[in-house]
Amino acid sequence: MKFNPFVTSDRSKNRKRHFNAPSHIRRKIMSSPLSKELRQKYNVRSMPIRKDDEVQVVRGHYKGQQIGKVVQVYRKNKVVITRLKLDKDCKKILERKAKSRQVGKEKGKYKEETIEKMQE
Template sequence: MKFNPAVSRDSGKNRKQHFNAPSHERRRIMSAPLTKELRAKHGIRSIPIRVDDEVIVMRGRHRGNTGRVIRCYRKKFVIHVDKITREKGNGSTVHIGIHPSKVRFG
């Protein structure tokens, strides 16, 4: 049973709301969890990520790497960390986009 009639359970509608969200709502969606020490100190579980935050990658190929957030790309729901790059075919390096839920404040 639905408790709030104003909230839809339709997955298609939820996806549409997510991907058509305005920038101020995307900021809230792009939150990252805090470490246990920071969580105990501040009494909050996660906060929106910003440029110049120190983060630790928790999932994927780059797990365990730490770095500083250099860009929050709200349109694609990704962040770019300064030390996480890959080499393109022409030899130049580009930053790899990581979803904020896959990192932790460090």
């Protein structure tokens, strides 16, 4: 069920917005989650898919069968990134995202005292 009235669930409208979006916005739209191993290693949840990354299909007929190399990126769909093509730009993005996640964890929603009280 859709809760936000300003977001459409119409397939044709979503496709139109995707293909007509400028490249800096499309890059964010084209982000896919990282595998559990990469998530632990880099402390990053998702990255934009790029050519020469390796992905695994997680839904549909080809789910979980094999890991494939990305030849062309036109629409990310139901995949998990298993290996990144690391270059200086990708490393810079990973460092930036990991740093911001670390700041969020340090901030925290609860203080240590409140956590101890909740556990008692």
